[in-house]
Every structure is written in structure tokens, then in C-alpha cells.
Amino acid sequence: MDDFPRRSGDPSSKWSPEEIEAAIQLLELSETVAEAAEKIGITSSSLRDAFRRRGMPSPSCFLESNSVWGRGISSSPTKQELSWKTHFVIPDSHAKPGISNDRYEWLGHFIVEHRPDVVINLGDMADMESLSSYDRGKKSFEGRRYRKDIESVINAQKRFFEPINKLNEELEAQGKPLYKPRFVMTLGNHEDRINRIVNDSPELDGILSVGDLQYEEFGWEVYPYMDRVVVDGIAYSHCFASGVMNRPIGGEHAAAALVKKHYMSCTAGHSHLRDFAERTRADGVKIQGMVAGCYFEHQESYASTANLLWWRGVVLKHHVQEGQYEPQFLSIENLKHNYGRKKIKSDVVQETD
Numbered sequence: 001m002d003d004f005p006r007r008s009g010d011p012s013s014k015w016s017p018e019e020i021e022a023a024i025q026l027l028e029l030s031e032t033v034a035e036a037a038e039k040i041g042i043t044s045s046s047l048r049d050a051f052r053r054r055g056m057p058s059p060s061c062f063l064e065s066n067s068v069w070g071r072g073i074s075s076s077p078t079k080q081e082l083s084w085k086t087h088f089v090i091p092d093s094h095a096k097p098g099i100s101n102d103r104y105e106w107l108g109h110f111i112v113e114h115r116p117d118v119v120i121n122l123g124d125m126a127d128m129e130s131l132s133s134y135d136r137g138k139k140s141f142e143g144r145r146y147r148k149d150i151e152s153v154i155n156a157q158k159r160f161f162e163p164i165n166k167l168n169e170e171l172e173a174q175g176k177p178l179y180k181p182r183f184v185m186t187l188g189n190h191e192d193r194i195n196r197i198v199n200d201s202p203e204l205d206g207i208l209s210v211g212d213l214q215y216e217e218f219g220w221e222v223y224p225y226m227d228r229v230v231v232d233g234i235a236y237s238h239c240f241a242s243g244v245m246n247r248p249i250g251g252e253h254a255a256a257a258l259v260k261k262h263y264m265s266c267t268a269g270h271s272h273l274r275d276f277a278e279r280t281r282a283d284g285v286k287i288q289g290m291v292a293g294c295y296f297e298h299q300e301s302y303a304s305t306a307n308l309l310w311w312r313g314v315v316l317k318h319h320v321q322e323g324q325y326e327p328q329f330l331s332i333e334n335l336k337h338n339y340g341r342k343k344i345k346s347d348v349v350q351e352t353d
Contacts, residue, residue, distance in 0.1 A: 015050045017083070020054055023040065024062050026040065028062055032044075033047060047059050084318070084319040084320060085117040085232055086117050086118075086317065086318055086320065087117070087118045087119075087120060087234070087320050087325065088116035088119045088120065088315075088316055088317075089120045089236075089290075089314060089315040089316075089317065090121045090122065090125075090314055091272075091292040091293050091314070091315075092123065092124035092190075092238075093124070093125050093294070093296055094125070094126075094190070094294070095125055095126060095127060095152045095153040095155070096129055096152055097145075097148040097152050099152075099296070101155055101156045102159075103295065103335070103336070104156045104157070105160070105163065106339040108160050108161060108162055110314075110330075110335055110339060111163070115179060115181070116316065117181055117182065117320075118181060118184060118231055118320075119182070119183050119184065120186070122188070122269035122270075122292060123188025123189075123238035123269060124188030124189065124191065124238065124270070125153060125188075125191075125213075125215075126149065126150075126190055126191050126213050127149065127153075128190050128191065129144050129149060130145055130148070130149050131193035131197050132144075132193070146208065150212050153213055157218045164179065167179055184221050184231065184236065185220035185222045185223065186225075186227065186228070186229060186236055186237050187210065187225045188225060188269065189225060191213065194208055194209065195225075223237075225238060226238065226239060226246070228240065228266075232322070232323070233265060233320075233323030233324070234264075234266070234317075234325070235264055235266045236266075237266075238268065238269050239270035240258055243261075253277070254271060254275050254291045255289035255290055256279075258289035258290075259279050259287050259289040264287060265286075265287050265289070265323035265325075266289050266290070267291075267292060269294070270291075272294040272309075273291055273293065274291060274292065274329070275291040276288070276291075276327065277290075285322070285323070285324065286323075292314075293311035293312060294311070295314055296332070297312065297332060312331060313329055313333075313334065314335065315327055315328065315329055315330070316330060
């Protein structure tokens with residue numbers, strides 16, 4: 001179709017609001033999704049995928065014979081609905097020597113498939129066990145080295161970004177727009193171990209640094225431990241202070257405490273637990289608190305039976321706008337099942353007739 005605002009055969013990148021609106025107009029004049037897709041010049045699967053990446057209902061909802069958008073009030077989405085974003089939240093993942101980094105590759109493939117607008121890493125990506133004060137001097141501490149800790153988290157980032165870089169290489173070769181989400185990192189207490197040991201041993205200043213982790217080199221926006229960054233109305237931090245003593249909010253109802261103490265939607269990691277709370281303001285706006293769990297499979301010996309309490313996975317937030325969203329919790333088993341056997345290869349859908 002000549003007046004469709006997209007080049008024919010270019011279904012891979014996220015569609016703009018104008019392209020979605022044009023597609024909806026075609027669907028409203030079509031009896032099937034395949035008919036509308038043919039007019040655009042793509043496959044029906046690519047059309048469905050384009051709507052999914054925008055957080056939209058299935059294209060079939062907009063067909064002439066089956067339009068259900070707005071429960072019959074309107075067949076077109078509002079500008080607000082077209083501006084919805086998707087956030088992908090990665091809680092504490094604790095890369096460390098001796099533990100496989102396969103799970104980071106699964107994240108990369110997931111991101112390539114779902115194309116979130118923002119990727120938020122809640123910190124403690126680096127475990128930094130060589131700087132632990134908990135078991136220093138004990139038998140379990142033997143063999144730990146700072147260099148090995150740094151190499152482990154750098155390797156984790158390489159494996160995380162490899163599928164994304166591969167995708168962009170192929171998009172560039174095909175003359176298509178690159179996929180460039182916003183990557184946000186809020187440092188955790190484990191990364192902060194580096195700052196603490198430098199403060200305690202000033203002679204290490206200039207020798208050890210958080211910069212050794214190479215977060216910024218890999219493309220992360222980095223925010224200090226316990227600082228918060230607000231993205232689309234949601235405050236993100238590894239953990240939030242509970243009061244003047246600056247202690248992390250925790251306990252059985254941590255998510256509700258986040259909302260109660262900070263008066264806005266907040267998402268944290270740190271405790272490795274999963275918790276979610278929602279409150280509604282007088283004007284109907286939802287305020288949502290979340291503690292996002294952790295993202296690793298191994299058991300931590302220091303935690304003993306507390307390992308059983310931890311939730312292990314990631315969170316995909318749909319329809320994000322002004323602090324409100326619809327959360328989708330995805331277990332690490334889910335990602336392993338879907339992406340654990342996937343090789344680094346083309347993630348660009350090739351259209352065939």
C-alpha cells in the first residue's frame with residue numbers, strides 16, 4: 001500500500017504511533033489480519049508482532065467484523081495509549097567466579113525478541129565476593145581474588161550484550177534503524193563494596209574503582225548505591241531508605257512500605273524476595289511498589305534456608321506511563337526453557353512469501 005508510512009518488508013523495528021494508527025485503519029476495513037497485512041506488504045505474524053511490541057491488543061481486535069477496542073466506544077487507541085512504554089527489570093544477578101554466566105545470554109535473547117524501551121538493572125550484577133567482610137578469614141574465603149570478580153562481571157556483560165549487538169549488526173547491514181533502548185544501572189551494595197574498602201584503606205584509592213566493572217563502557221547509565229532514578233514516573237533503586245538512619249526498607253510488606261514512605265511508584269531489588277503492592281490515589285492514579293526478587297539459579301551458602309524464600313526471575317512492565325504499569329513476572333526457569341538452547345544467530349525475522 002503506497003500511503004502506508006513504512007517501507008514494505010521492514011517489520012523488524014518497533015512501529016511508531018503513526019504506523020500503528022495507519023495499520024488500525026486498514027484492519028477496520030479488512031475481514032482478516034492476513035488481508036490487512038497483505039495490503040501493508042508484510043506477513044500477518046509480523047503485523048501481530050508489531051502490535052505486541054507496542055503493548056497493543058491483537059490486530060484481530062480491530063477487524064471490521066470484530067472491533068472490540070474501547071468496548072465498542074472507539075475503535076482507535078488514544079494518544080496516551082500509543083505512548084505507553086515497556087520496561088524490562090533485572091534484579092540482583094550476582095555474577096561471580098565459578099558460576100555459569102549462561103543466564104545473561106538468555107536475557108540478551110529475551111530483549112532482542114521483546115524490544116523493551118528501557119532496560120533497568122537494579123544492581124548487584126557484580127557479587128564481588130573477594131571484598132566480602134562477612135566470611136573474611138574463614139575457610140570459604142580461600143581462593144577469592146578481585147581480578148577474578150572483575151573478569152566474571154565483564155564476561156557476564158559481554159554475553160548479555162552479544163545478542164543485542166548481533167541484532168544491530170544485521171539491522172545495519174539491511175539499512176534498518178538500530179535497536180537502541182535506554183540501559184539503566186542502579187548500583188547495589190555488592191558493587192559498593194569497592195567504595196567501602198577504598199574508604200577504609202585510602203592507599204587503594206586509584207587502584208580499585210567501581211569503574212573496573214566497565215558498566216559505562218558497555219552502555220549503562222550508572223547511578224550510585226541508594227540513589228534513585230525516575231523513569232516514566234517510576235523511581236528505581238537497588239534499595240530505598242526507610243528513614244533518617246538510611247537503612248534499606250525491608251520486612252514482610254516491603255512493597256507496601258515503599259509506597260507508604262515515598263508516595264510514588266517505586267521498584268527495588270536487594271532482598272531477593274518478590275513483593276508487589278498497589279494503592280490508588282483519590283484521582284484514580286495507581287501507585288505501585290515492587291521488590292523484584294533476584295536473577296540467578298545457584299544457592300548461596302550464607303543464606304541457608306532463606307534460599308527457599310527467594311524469587312528468581314525478571315519483570316517485564318507493560319503499558320508504562322506516569323508511574324503506572326502492568327507487571328509480568330517471568331521466572332528464570334521460563335527464560336532458561338525458552339532461550340537456554342538458543343545460539344547467537346540472526347534474531348531478525350526474515351519475511352518469506
